[in-house]
Amino acid sequence: MTDRNLQMDPEDRLLLTASPHLKSPDSTPKIMWNVVGSLVPIIVVAVYYFGPSAIMVMLASILGAVGVEWLFGKKKSLWDGSAAITGILLGLCLPAGFPLWMAFVGGGFGIAFGKLVFGGLGQNPFNPALVGRAFLQAAFPTAITTWPSTAMEWGAWRGANLSIPLLTGEAPDVITSATPLGLWKFEGQVTDLWHLVIGNTGGSLGETAGIVILICGGYLALRNYLNWRIPAGIFLTVFVFSEVLYLVNGEAFPPPFFMLFSGGLMLGALYMATDMVTSPVTNLGAWIFAAGIGVMVVLIRVWGGLPEGVMYAILFMNAFVPFINRATQPRVFGHFPEEKVKEARA
């Protein structure tokens, strides 16, 4: 018998799955942890500028996010890395002197009401980190707009980090400085581009060093872990829109490069708007989504009551994603516009 030539009886362990039998090496946890990994340089820069306070604020928001995911999320969903990203991103868009308990609550709120109530990973319409931040902005408007200066001694606390809920603790002596956008909006002062690029300005932990964020995001784009059309579209729209405004009246409107590198635009465009779950699935949709964010950012910054508008711009456009997806479905191969109804086939 020829079959005895086989040294074993393999049928017992043959897998019976439907085709295709091959799978690309990418996986959802791999993408998520790659995003986390790509954030490390941004975290390092934040710690360099804002000292131990930066570490503590980020840890608090990560703990809040991961803790809620662990308590209420699906089994094992902690290990897909998405809660960790939410925690880190939220931490990166908080000021260094932010009370830790608030950061913790924000992280938890973002995961619970930004993600888990919708059914967990993949189901949420809004970016959970931004939901957390929007909540904090509404609940603690003063704390979230108190910007410590980068000029302080490295090891010092940057604010009332250790304050306790419901008590107004005595804040340590903190040198505060307005963010570049605040300076422009309320004092008409334009920060030097070089400072915006390297990041020694006031602002949230991870949003100040534009060049570092660009490089980290670029890495993700190269690996196709983010859709490059989204940041490209946002930059383009913001640049063109503010360039037009600047040409109309250079006194009243900020220069375009200032718009690009100030505030949370870099972090938002590369890390928040590109959240796969809450951005369009079609490439044309990505351009539309990005253009919408860009326009909203400029509108809020220039004419809105707040100095910064990236968060609301992204959340606003998140809401349109299902419509954008539906409207931008590509033409199916072999279907032509003149065909009125697709033929029913047996």
Place this chain on the structure above:
Amino acid sequence: MWDKLTFSHGVHPPEHKDLSSGVPIRRMPFPEEIVLPLRQHAGKPAKLLVRVGDRVERGDKIAEADGFVSVPIHASAAGEVVGIGWWPHPDGSMAEAVRIKVEKFSPQIPRPRVIPRWEGLDPQQVVAAVQKGGVVGLGGAAFPTHVKLLPPKDTPIETLLVNGAECEPYLTTDHRTMVEYPERVWFGVRIMMKALGVERAVVGIEKNKPDAIEALARTRPDDLNAEVIALTVKYPQGAEKMLIKAVMGREVPSGKLPMHVGAVVQNVGTIACIAEIFETGLPLIERVVTVTGPGVNRPGNLLVPVGTKIRDILAFSGGMKENVTEVISGGPMMGAAQPDLDAPVTKGVTGIVILTDKESRARDVYPCIRCGHCLDACPMFLNPSLMGSLAQTARYQEMVDRANLWDCMLCGACSYVCPSNIPLSQMFGLAKYQLGRLRRKESAA
């Protein structure tokens, strides 16, 4: 030769063709038993002509075509019919099959036969000879070839497209056929051009087979209006509609056949097989099969009698390794995993791919994160993400109405790229199957 010819979207899995692309085609000795399912082609299964106990010679007809979209089946070895009954089929199902105990020490010489003289035949007679030879598409779909050669009068055919893309990873049957038998391919092209009455033939080959491109370009007969084209290496380049898009720039309308845009596509293996009918008079009783994959000890390309069991082929190829997890008939993107190695190689089996635990798909499935990678992969520009979420709740009819399920050709590109490992293409196959069953039930009621 042009450059950069391809379709939009698609994927590029690791090719792994080097395992067997350099191994010349070798004839495998006759096995002890041959199993010939009556359903080896798309369309109606063949009608049985033999009974248990009958003696057959190699090349004898054992089942005849049942209608137009059907072909006869011939004994691939001399011997005695020892059983007729259900037997594992390489598509993963069971099918009625004829088992022939191969006569030992038989010279396996077919009965004397008339070799058709193609020069003297009119197209109808050529087509009849092709059907009589039991020829089906050897690229995997196993569609009866003669049907494609008889387009309706009102659809003029301009171009014969010869499909040498072989875009499935691992497989090298067409590659070796082109490298070793280029003259036979051209002879087949000549006959097909006559049968179809077309002026122009184009051979499309993916660029990862430079030796095949070179061999066909070198042997191209001067009097033939034919060219060899190098295509971008991308899956599924060998799908008919994608090949037509790449070579002719035309889109086959949904639900229509290639002939509606003036093209007939034939696989190179099929064309070589047709050439053989007009060279030797022998019907389709043997074919080239790539035995490959990291799980097999001696990868290679074997010329085997149709009906040889996978088990025998593996034994001849040095057996399998310890960590084998999957035995696939056909390519790893569209082939069928085998539960039973007694399943025979039928006319449409292009290869046997043996995967190990390193290549098999992971089992963890994550929620869809709407990354859109499947939309970028789908060569048909469908929305696999939407179809997947509909399929998960068994909303099959909605998949047709809202997401054009019938345009899906189950190439598997979406499942391949999905980072969440969602079995998209697998679910679409199930949806099509369930809808088909429902329709049959309705028409029966």
